[in-house]
Amino acid sequence: MFSPATRLRRPARPHPGDVLIAVVGLLGGAVLAxxxxxxxxxxxxxxxxxxxxxxxVVSGAELLRRSAPQTALVVGTFALVADQFTPGNLATVLMYTDLMYAAVLYGTPAAARRIPVTTFLITVGVTIGFLAWLRDAEAVLIGIVTGLVSFAPALTGVSVRNHRDAAETARLRADQTALLAEMDRVQAVTAERARMARELHDMVANHLSAIAIHSTAALSIDDPATSRDALGVIRENSVDGLAEMRRLIGLLRTGARDAVPSSSPTLASLDALVEQHRTNAASSGLTCTLDDARTDSGRLPAPVELAAYRIVQESLTNALKHAAPGPVTVRLGQTGELLTVEVASVLGDRPGPRAPGSGAGLIGMRERVALLGGEFEAGPAPPDDGRKIWRVRAHLPVTEGSVRE
Known part of the structure; x- marks a missing residue:
């Protein structure tokens, strides 16, 4: 058995095509002889x-035309020169032209550049030399034969090699294009999944949070009036959540990527949203108010209005889950080409049932603002009347060109 080092040192086997050329050339030359x-x-x-x-010798060199083309050419050149001192054989000359062609086609790039130039100079030198020696037009025929045996095969090898390299370059370019297309597809799918996740979370999380809090209250407080009110809130949020889910499913079925449907919520719907949360949060001691300080309440680009609405919606949902009893204030302001959305609530512990949070809401809000090229911050704010404040603030550009694809 051979060791790995021995297997590495063992020469590669000749290509089947090279073996066929060598055998056919040898047998053909023998028949001619x-x-x-x-x-x-x-x-x-x-x-x-x-x-x-x-x-x-030339037949043996043919076995090396792919694995060691330059060595095969050197051996073949010596054999061709030796053949000129004998009656000669046409098969030897033909196989030598193939060795010249293979040396250019399969050799190194430097050899592919050097061999055609060398054979051209040899052809010109032989022609001039025989003209000076014989002083006869027959010398031109000798030069032509020399060119046909050396320069013409080398030139053919250059042409074939250039075509082969061009085909390989085109194949690599096609592979690269396919790879880039696949990367774009994966990125598009990932972005679409993230968008769907944000929409699903923002539309349903607030309803489910209200349902969880009021159902816990209905189960823990043995009061028919409280249970009746809680069941009313649960039913209202269930119906609204189901309607939102149907709208999202309809949006997905249309297949309109990145399209914002005409029924998407806008800033004009914030009054109803705040009123709904005021009802949901009444049992938790939260009072929701809307302060719209914009001087121009006209329509903004749809992506901006949808993002602002979802930020307010998610902030109110977080307040319902975590805020201590007290005011929850939603403020809107616009300075030039910048819309400011701010939601502030009391930071602290509160009695009664609470819904768990996963942190996905803050991530979704941050992603929405980033897609619009805005700024987002969420965290504790300076105290107000001795109470700790949690504030969510987003600055959204209102120009159409600010939306990132």
Whole structure:
């Protein structure tokens, strides 16, 4: 058995195509020699079997045309030169042209650039040399033959290699384009899922929070009037939550990505939202008020109005879950191209049932503001009348171009 190091040192097997070329060339040259078909006469070494030696060497070099193309070309060049001192064999010349072609096609980039130039200079040098020696037009034919054997195969190899490299570049570019398209698709799916999660949380969480708090109150307080009021609030929030869920399902079925339906809540609906939370939070000692300090109450871009509404909605839901008894104030203001949304509540413990929180609301609000290119902050604020205050504040650009895709 061979060790891993031995397997690494063992040479690669010849390509099946190279083996086929070598065998066909060797057999073809042998047939030509048996038929007595030689390329030249009157050479230094005239035995008819002698051209078989360069033929065998070139055939062996063909086995290396892919794995070691430059070595194969050097060996083939020496064999071709030796063949010129014998009667010669056409198969030797043909296989040498293939070695020249393979050296350019499969060799290093430097060799692919160097070999065509070298063979061109050799062709020109042979032509000029034989013209100076023979002083006959026959020297031009010798130069043409030299070019056909060396320069023409090298030039063909350059052309094929360029086409191969261009095809490989196109394939890599196509793979890169496909990869980028897949990345865009994944990002789009992720963004859409995040948008759906925000919508689902903001539309349903406040209703479910009110249901949880009032159902706990109805179960823990043995008072028919309190239970009746709690069941009324539970029914109202159940109906509203179901309507919101149906609207979201209808939006998803339309397949309109990033589209804001005409029935989306706007800032004009904040009065009804605050009134609803005032009813839901009455049993918890919370008083909800709306302070709209905008001088211009006209419509803003739909994404801005939807984001502002959802921020107020989620802030009121958080106040219902966590705020201590006291005022919950919603303030709206607009300075130039900037809409300010602020919700403040009393920070502290409170008696009675409370709904658990997951922190997803703050994350969703922060994401909404970031998509509009605004600023968001949530945390304790300076005390008011000795009471600790929790404040949520968002600054939203009101220009259409501020919305990020």
């Amino acid at each position: 048996l038929l007595g078909l030689h390329m030249q006469t009157g050479r230094l070494f005239d035995p008819p079997w002698l051209p078989l030696i360069p033929l065998a």
